Amino acid sequence: MKFAVGDKYESIIQKSDLVSRDLSWLKFNVRVLDQSKKEHRNIFEKLKFLAITASNLDEFFMIRVGSLYNYLDYEKERIDYSGLREEPFKAKLMKDCQLFHSAQHEHFTDKILPELVREGVSLCNTSMLTEQEQEKVKQYFLKAIYPMLTPMVYDGYRTFPILMNKLLVFGVVTTSPGERKDMRKLSFVQIPANIPRFFEIERDNSLLLIPIEEVIREHIISLFRNVNIEGISLFRITRNGDFTLEESEDMDANFLEEVKRKLMERKTGRVVRIEIEEGYSKWMLNSLLERWNLKMDSVFLVKRASMIDFTGLWQIVGGRRFKDRLPQMHEPVKPLSYQEEGRADIFEILKEKDVLLHHPYNNIDSILDLIETAAEDPNVMAIKMTIYRLAKESRITKALLKAAENGKHVSVLFEVKARFDEENNIREAKKLQKAGCFVIYGITHLKTHTKLLLIVKKDDSEITRYVHLGSGNYNEDTARLYTDIGLLTTNETLANDVSEFFNVITGHSMPSQYKNLITAPRDMRNQLIEYIEQEAENARAGLPAGIFIKVNSLEDSEIIYALYRASQSGVTIKLIVRGICCLRPGRQGLSENIEVLSIVGDFLEHSRIYHFHNNGETRTYAGSADMMVRSFDKRLESLFKVEAPLLEKQLMNILSYNLKDNVNAYRMQEDGTYLAKHPEGDEPEFNVHKEFFNLDPEQVIQVKLIE
Structure with missing residues (x-):
C-alpha cells in the first residue's frame, strides 16, 4: 500500500498537541546547516558545520530510521507523536529527509564550492589536470590504492558480499564478450576507510583536491580486464545501528558477550538508506532495492557536481595548511567561585567552599588535576566514578591506573552500552580491571548516564569525601567544545547522597530517599x-x-x-x-x-x-x-x-x-x-x-x- 504525503497528513500533524521527535530532530539539523550559511563565518567554519550535518544525518538514519524499520519489518504497531502510523509516518519522514538532503547539496554546489575556489582550493576530476599531474595521480593509484581494492562479484556461484556501512562503493555491471545482456554480472568495489578522501596537488598558490572516487573511477578498468563494462555506479549505504539487548534470565552472566554479539550484528544490519550518484545503472539499483526491501523514497540522488558523504570535508578543515583558519578558542577563565592565584591545594579549597565549573569557559583541567592528584596522594583511600565516554588518549584512565598501582581502592562503572563508544569503553575497562580496579560493565537493562566522582581522603583523624557531579562526560576533548556544568564539593549532604547512589550502582541497595539528589x-x-x-x-x-x-x-x-x-x-x-x-x-x-x-x-x-x-x-x-x-x-x-x-x-x-x-x-x-x-x-x-x-x-x- 502506498501513502502520499499530502495535505491530509500535514493537517493531522498540525492538529497534534505534540511535535514528532524525529521531525523535530530534522529541524535541529536544519539549524546546524544554517550555521554553514552564516555570512560572518569563513569557508572553513562553513565546511565544518556542513560536515557536522552529514555525520548527524548518518547517525539519525542508523538509529532513528533504523528503529522505525524495526517496527515496519516485524509488523509492530506504533503511533508517532504526529498522530501518524508507521507507513504514513515513514513517507512523511523520508519526504523531509529528501528535502534536507537537497538543501545540503544545493548549498554545497552553489555556495561552498565557489567560495573554496576564491580561497584557492578546487575540487576537480582528473580531466582537469596537466599530463604531469595525471601521471602523479596514476602512480598514487598504482602504488597506494590498487593493492587495497578487491572487486567482489555477485552471481549464481557467489553469495552477495557484505557491503560495509557508510563506505563509498562502486557497483560495476559487466558482461563477458559475446554474452547476452541478460547474462550481466554485478561486482562491487569498496573504497577502504583508511584511504584519505582527497588526493592533494599543489599548483602555484592553489590546492587541487581530487576526490578518491575520481581517482579510482579513472583507473577502475584495470580491475575488470577482458570484460565489457556496461555501467559504473558510485553509491553509499547506511545500515540499521539500533539494537537493544535481549532480556533473559541468564543475561547478567553473559552481558558483555551479548554486547559484543550485538556490535557484530550492527555491521550487517538492515540497509535503511542508499545515496547514489546520478547516471546510475537502473538494473543495479533495482537489484539492490529488491534485495534490501527498500522503496525509492530511501534512495538519495547526488549530482556529479556535488559529492557523496560530506563527512569527508573534515580532511580539508583539519588539514595542516588551514589549521589556523578556524577561530582560535578564547583562553579559559577562572570560575567565579575559585579565583585563587597560583596552584593552591584543591583539596584545601574544597574544604572551605564549593566550586561551580562552566565548561568550556572554565577549564576541565581542574577536574583532571583533582583525579591525578588523588591518584598520587598517599592519604587518598578510594576513588569511585562513572564513565560514559572518554577521550581517545584519556588522562582519566591513566590516573585511575596509577591510583590502582598505588594501592588505592578504585571502583569504576564503564557504560559499555554508550552508543558508538561500546568497543572503546570495553577496551579501557579491561585495562583497569587487569590493574586491579573494581569494574562494572554497566547495568543490564539500564544505561548509566549519570556523571559522578567520589574521592575519599583521610587527613589526620578526619575523613573527607570530595565529590564531583556534572552534566558532561569525563572527556577532555569534548569538554573544549561542549558547554557543561560541574560541581566540586565536600558538602556532607551531597556526599551522603552520592555514596548511597554508588551503593545502588555497584551493589544491591535501595535507599529510602536522597536529600539533594x-x-x-x-x-x-x-x-x-x-x-x-x-x-x-x-x-x-x-x-x-x-x-x-x-x-x-x-x-x-x-x-x-x-x-x-x-x-x-x-x-x-x-x-x-x-x-x-x-x-x-x-x-x-x-x-x-x-x-x-x-x-x-x-x-x-x-x-x-x-x-x-x-x-x-x-x-x-x-x-x-x-x-x-x-x-x-x-x-x-x-x-x-x-x-x-x-x-x-x-x-x-x-x-x-x-x-x-x-x-x-x-x-x-x-x-x-x-x-x-x-x-x-x-x-x-x-x-x-x-x-x-x-x-x-x-x-x-x-x-x-x-x-
Missing part, C-alpha cells in the same frame, strides 16, 4: 512534575511563579502536559532546548505562556539546568538528565541541587544569558518550525558563546529571572 529511573519524572505543579498552584493563588529549564531534548509527554497545565494556570515558562522539542509553544488555550529557544553556535550546548521560582524559595538543579522517556525510565541519571547562593546565581545567570542571545538563538514557532533571533533596532549583538568569557561578578550576583 533526584535520580532516575526511581523518582525523577514524578519529582519534576511535582515542582511544575507547585508553580501552577502558586500562579493560581496569585503568587509569582516561573519555570526556567535548559536541556538538550524535551520529549516526555507526561512532562510536556504538566508544562501545558502550568501554562494554562498562568506560569511563565521559558525553555532552552537545543535539539528535539516535542512541546508546541504558543498554542492558544494550551501553551500561550511557554517560550522555547534553541541555541546553536560555536559550542554544542550540553548543560542541563532546572530552575523553579517557588515563590522566592528557589529550587535550582543541574545534572545529566534531559526530559526524555529514556532519561526517566531507561537510564541511571541524577540531578543535583545547588544551594550555595553564589553558585545558584551562576546557574540562573547561565539561563538569563541564553535567553538574551540574539546571535545563536532560534525561537520555536507553534507549528514546530524555528525563526532565527536577530538584534532588534539599536539592540547590540549578544553572543552567549563569547559573553561567558567576560562575566561581570556583580551582574551575576544581581541576576533575577522573575522580577
